[in-house]
Amino acid sequence: xxxxxxxALADRYDAVIVGGGITGAGILREAVRTGAxxxxxxxxxxxxxxxxxxxxxxHGGLRYLKNGQxxxxxxxxxxxxxxxxxxxxxxxxxxxxxxxxxxxKPGRATMRLGLWLYDRMAGQSASRWLARDELLQREPxxxxxxxxxxxxxxxxxxxxxRLVLRLMLESVAAGGVALNYVQATLRSEGGRVVGVTLxxxxxxxxxxxxxxxxxxxxxxxxGDLPGAPAGAPRLRPLRGSHFVFPAQRLPLKQAVSWLHxxxxxxxxxxxxxxxxxxxxxxxxxxxxxxxPQMIAGEAEYLIEGLTHQFPQLGLKARDAVSTxxxxxxxxxxxxxxxxxxxxxxxxxxxxxxxxxxGGKLTxxxxxxxxxxxxxxxxxxxxxxxxxxxxxxxxxxxxxxQQRLFGRLGADAASQLLAGSATSELALIPGSPYxxxxxxxxxxxxxxxxxxxxxxRRTRLGLVLPGGARDILPQVQAxxxxxxxxxxxxxxxxxxxxxxxxxxxxxPPVA
Numbered sequence: 001x002x003x004x005x006x007x008a009l010a011d012r013y014d015a016v017i018v019g020g021g022i023t024g025a026g027i028l029r030e031a032v033r034t035g036a037x038x039x040x041x042x043x044x045x046x047x048x049x050x051x052x053x054x055x056x057x058x059h060g061g062l063r064y065l066k067n068g069q070x071x072x073x074x075x076x077x078x079x080x081x082x083x084x085x086x087x088x089x090x091x092x093x094x095x096x097x098x099x100x101x102x103x104x105k106p107g108r109a110t111m112r113l114g115l116w117l118y119d120r121m122a123g124q125s126a127s128r129w130l131a132r133d134e135l136l137q138r139e140p141x142x143x144x145x146x147x148x149x150x151x152x153x154x155x156x157x158x159x160x161x162r163l164v165l166r167l168m169l170e171s172v173a174a175g176g177v178a179l180n181y182v183q184a185t186l187r188s189e190g191g192r193v194v195g196v197t198l199x200x201x202x203x204x205x206x207x208x209x210x211x212x213x214x215x216x217x218x219x220x221x222x223g224d225l226p227g228a229p230a231g232a233p234r235l236r237p238l239r240g241s242h243f244v245f246p247a248q249r250l251p252l253k254q255a256v257s258w259l260h261x262x263x264x265x266x267x268x269x270x271x272x273x274x275x276x277x278x279x280x281x282x283x284x285x286x287x288x289x290x291x292p293q294m295i296a297g298e299a300e301y302l303i304e305g306l307t308h309q310f311p312q313l314g315l316k317a318r319d320a321v322s323t324x325x326x327x328x329x330x331x332x333x334x335x336x337x338x339x340x341x342x343x344x345x346x347x348x349x350x351x352x353x354x355x356x357x358g359g360k361l362t363x364x365x366x367x368x369x370x371x372x373x374x375x376x377x378x379x380x381x382x383x384x385x386x387x388x389x390x391x392x393x394x395x396x397x398x399x400x401q402q403r404l405f406g407r408l409g410a411d412a413a414s415q416l417l418a419g420s421a422t423s424e425l426a427l428i429p430g431s432p433y434x435x436x437x438x439x440x441x442x443x444x445x446x447x448x449x450x451x452x453x454x455x456r457r458t459r460l461g462l463v464l465p466g467g468a469r470d471i472l473p474q475v476q477a478x479x480x481x482x483x484x485x486x487x488x489x490x491x492x493x494x495x496x497x498x499x500x501x502x503x504x505x506x507p508p509v510a
Contacts, residue, residue, distance in 0.1 A: 004179055006200050007325060012210040013039040015382060018184045018195050018225060020044075022160070023049035023345075024362050025167035026368035027217055032176040032383050034372070039209065040168070041182040042230065043221075045452045046185070047164035050219050052456050053279050053292070053326025056272060058083055058091050058362045059155035062120060068453035072344055076124040076362045080156050083362070086391040087158075089406020090166065094270060095159045095254040097130065097139060099309070102146040112153045113301040118153065126154035133154065139256060142311050154253070157272060160268030160361055161456040162407045165445065166391070167364075169410055180446055184215060186227030186353070193229075193352030212379040215371060220289050220329035223357070228504060229350045235357060236332035241294035241325040243302060243507070244462050245269075249319050250276040250310070257346035260398070265339055268306045274432045275321060275463040278306060282339045285327050291323040291504070293497045299323075299508045320507035322462045329357045346372055356377075365371075365390055403432070408440070416440045428471060438475065442482035450497040467501035 015026050015031050020042025031038045042048075067089035067339050083091040083134040100108055108129065115127035128151075135142065135150045144481075168178050184196045187208065216225050223232040223347045255270030255356035269278040281298045299317045317426070330338075331346045345359035345367050354375045359367045369384045397405055405413040417425070420436035425435055441447055441457035454461040460468040472494060485493065 003178075005203070006179075006198055007375045008206040009039065009177065009198075009207060009209060010037065010266075011066075011210075012195075012212075012254070013037045013288045014051050014379060015039070015123065015215055016209060016211040017215045017217055018042070018182070019219060019222070020046040020168065020178065020180060021049050021166070021217070021219050022047070022164050022167075022364045023219060023356060023359060023367055023371075024215075024217035025051075025164045025171070025277065027215055027371050028171045028176050028178065028365035029167050029390060030365070030372055031382060032171045032174045033385050033388075034382055036379075036381055038171075038176045039211075040171075040176065040185050041196075041199065042178075042180045043183045045423075045448065045456060046168055046178070046446070047161040047456055048452075049289075050328060051164050052161035053324050054160045054361050055268075056157055056244065056307065057155060058158050058276060059096075060362070066309070069120055069233050072360075072363075073118070074121045075366050075442060076360060077118065078300070078364050081122055081124075082365070082390075084156055086389050087163075087166075087406055088403035089397075089404070090163060090391075091406070094155050096155055096257050096270075097150040098153070098257045098377045099135065099142050099150045100148045101143075102140065102148060104146070108148065108151070115151060115153050118284060120453060122154075124154070126152075128152050129486045138253060141251070141313055142256065143309055150419050157255075158271060158361075159273065159407065159459060161459070163361075164281050165457065166407070166409050169445065170391075173411070180452075184225070185419035186225060188229075188352070191351060193227075193350065211352070211432040213375050213382065215375060216353060218460050219357055219372070222329065222355055225355075228353070228355070229286055231348050231350060233346045233348065233357070234332040236330045236338070237285040237289060238328045238330050238338050239283050239292050239298075240280040241292075241298045241302070242277055242323065242330060243294075243299075243306075243317070243319050243320040244324070245276045245315070246324045247271065247274065247276055249315060250278065250306075250313065252276055256309065258305075258309045260301070261308045262301065262304065267302070272457050273463050274430070278302065282328075284338055289327055292327050293504050294325050294508075296321045296508065297326075302504070311473070317508040321465055322467070322501075322505045323507050324462065324505055329359075331358050341353065345370070347371065348375060349377075352378065360395045392424055404434075404437075406414070407437075412440070426459065428464075429476060430464055431460055432477045433457075433460060435474070435478075437480060439478050442478055447483065450475075450493040451500055452481070453499065455501075460507075461497075461501055461505065467498060467505060469498065 014036035017040040027041045050119045130150045132149045183199045187195045257268040372384045402459045424436040
């Protein structure tokens with residue numbers, strides 16, 4: 001699907017959404033269903049901000065339950081279950097084990113009570129106690145000194161960028177319009193926001209668009225929208241950094257969660273896309289929002305926690321295949337401890353404008369419907385319709401097909417399978433991705449830069465060594481055929497990508 005030119009846009013839309021992360025994509029999906037004419041613009045690539053650098057968990061959040069955030073926990077576990085039912089292959093169940101030790105809190109009784117409440121909210125009974133021997137059979141590398149056993153519970157994992165992209169592209173197929181690499185500035189007349197001025201950051205074009213209402217879904221950037229009236233809440237951007245380890249060095253069969261020995265914060269490691277994600281930190285991010293990366297102190301903190309729980313593996317930062325960091329758009333509640341800040345969303349309005357920030361990946365649908373109800377106060381046609389499935393169920397497929405159908409959606413996956421050579425349906429060595437997925441993304445998924453393809457449409461840049469440097473010759477051939485990149489353009493893009501990967505994602509050498 002080629003990128004739409006600004007000159008092809010209509011002069012007016014009922015709603016213009018600014019922000020192409022999970023919140024904006026969810027709002028687009030719900031808004032298109034009302035029959036409204038809806039345009040979404042994103043200043044970078046889709047999901048290139050927080051929504052591709054999260055912990056990639058679709059979860060209720062035991063920590064929120066501990067902090068007394070009952071409504072947020074209830075919403076989260078219910079939305080988790082909806083996504084598990086609606087998007088198999090994209091949102092997958094994930095078993096968590098939390099080892100417990102003699103004389104160390106929380107104890108077995110406390111965990112059982114918390115998980116009983118967690119299960120009741122989800123309408124299921126998924127948690128249970130694992131004795132020491134059973135735990136060690138399943139995860140033999142956990143720390144054994146003082147080990148009593150573990151509590152087992154259920155959450156879910158996803159590819160956060162693919163979740164955003166599937167929402168976005170299916171909304172476009174249903175009649176919406178979505179543009180990446182387009183900057184928006186609000187236009188106002190007589191104290192009311194009446195539309196946006198758009199600038200295509202790649203082609204240099206500009207265009208004025210009228211809007212019944214503008215929805216600011218910029219996440220951590222929501223307070224910086226050019227032309228916005230005063231009234232935004234004070235944000236406290238918090239950075240979460242993660243390691244990605246090869247499965248051979250951190251061989252986990254399920255997720256393991258534990259408390260860091262330094263500050264008792266929950267940390268976790270779990271299998272993801274053929275590798276293992278481990279994190280996370282939760283620190284005030286005082287740098288530019290556009291370039292979050294793991295710093296030395298975070299690496300030391302995370303490796304300390306990993307060594308504590310898996311001492312016999314001898315893992316070092318240099319053993320990782322990559323790192324990544326994202327900035328959470330948290331509303332500043334004045335807490336001393338960043339982790340104590342609420343993950344609730346915040347919404348504010350002005351004539352012609354509704355703004356939203358904060359919130360969680362898991363609850364994007366709930367947030368989207370809240371935003372549309374607020375927008376409907378100004379434009380009644382945007383009132384959300386009765387609740388319905390966000391995604392079509394693909395549960396009848398075999399496991400290999402289910403992954404592809406979950407990531408791309410049924411129509412796109414069927415077309416990919418029907419139109420791909422058998423050789424391109426083979427997996428790229430060391431990854432769960434087929435060559436055909438790269439070709440499909442280049443051809444149909446609004447790829448503008450090499451990092452769009454390797455860091456978001458696929459996650460090859462995270463799960464293969466060196467940012468997937470070894471397969472770049474094959475990627476070049478695909479980009480030449482599907483994107484028309486000549487040798488000079490490829491040299492520019494590959495140099496740009498490798499520099500980006502080295503600065504943002506290369507593991508520390510220590």
